[in-house]
Amino acid sequence: MHTKQSFQTLRDELEAVKRNLTERRCEVKSYNTVQQTSPQPPVVKENDSCPKCEYGWEQHGRQCYYFSISSSTWSESRDECRQKGGDLVQIDSREEQTFLELKVREKMNFEWDKFWIGLTDSEKEGTWLWVDGSPLNESLTFWIHGEPDNWTWYNPDGEDCVRMGEKAGAPDLKCWFDLSCKYTQRRICEKPAETGHFTLQCV
Numbered sequence: 001m002h003t004k005q006s007f008q009t010l011r012d013e014l015e016a017v018k019r020n021l022t023e024r025r026c027e028v029k030s031y032n033t034v035q036q037t038s039p040q041p042p043v044v045k046e047n048d049s050c051p052k053c054e055y056g057w058e059q060h061g062r063q064c065y066y067f068s069i070s071s072s073t074w075s076e077s078r079d080e081c082r083q084k085g086g087d088l089v090q091i092d093s094r095e096e097q098t099f100l101e102l103k104v105r106e107k108m109n110f111e112w113d114k115f116w117i118g119l120t121d122s123e124k125e126g127t128w129l130w131v132d133g134s135p136l137n138e139s140l141t142f143w144i145h146g147e148p149d150n151w152t153w154y155n156p157d158g159e160d161c162v163r164m165g166e167k168a169g170a171p172d173l174k175c176w177f178d179l180s181c182k183y184t185q186r187r188i189c190e191k192p193a194e195t196g197h198f199t200l201q202c203v
Contacts, residue, residue, distance in 0.1 A: 051193035059193055060099045065089065066189040067107050067115065074161040077116045077187035078131065086191030088118030090130045097142055097173050100188065104165045104175075107186075114165035114177070116187040121178075122160040125150065144170065148178035155180040164188075 053064035064086070072080060074088075081087050091097050104115055118131035128136035128148075144166070150158040161181035179185070 051195050053193050057191075058103065060096070062193045063096075064191050064193050065100070065103070067103065068187045068189070071184040071186050073184055074116050074120065074181040077185070078118070081187065081189035084189055084191070086189040087131045088116060089188040089190040090118045090132060090134075091140075091142075094140065094173070100164065101142075101166075101170055101173050101175055104188075105167060105169060108165050108167045111167045113167070114163040114185050116161065116163050116185045117176070118190075119162040119176075120160055120181065121148075122181060125158070125160075128162075141176070142170075142172075142174050143176045144174045147176060150178060155182060 051059075051062050053059045057064040057066050059065075066081070066084060066086070068077070068080070078088050089100065091100065108114070119128055119136060120131075121128045123129065130136065142164070148159065148162075150160075152158050157180065159178035159180050161179055162176050163179050163185050164175050164177070166175040
């Protein structure tokens with residue numbers, strides 16, 4: 001009799017645990033749905049040690065990326081990125097290019113709706129430098145076929161700045177083009193993720 005009662009108690013406790021887990025799962029699901037549909041940023045959790053990005057930026061690893069809606073010249077775009085605490089994006093790995101290539105495709109509205117990146121040969125023709133002054137790693141480039149071509153048809157100064165994006169997708173991630181820095185394009189800004197005081201909460 002005692003064993004039977006113990007078994008019944010255990011079974012009741014198990015059922016209670018299962019109900020509790022089901023309720024929690026529904027709460028989490030509901031929370032996620034609200035987060036996805038709400039235009040408001042999530043609530044800050046103070047002193048959080050999880051690296052994160054502020055509202056409006058997208059996170060990949062320990063970096064934050066801002067994909068603009070407006071268009072500006074390359075120099076104006078760089079100034080606008082700096083005002084936000086970052087700089088035009090510097091692509092340091094194939095993994096980063098993969099992330100950016102997919103994101104840009106999602107955000108492009110039409111084929112010529114491309115994004116400035118932080119690469120230029122404005123100081124010396126043919127010597128490509130990132131915004132931090134470091135040279136382009138020639139083994140890690142993603143020029144589309146025929147680029148860079150420094151075309152002077154529209155601008156006699158040539159094409160000294162780089163934009164990226166292929167709406168239909170890029171074979172082997174190759175979607176970089178050189179273009180006159182005076183043209184207006186959208187931009188990708190980049191800065192490190194930080195901890196403890198931003199508007200996203202680690203879940």
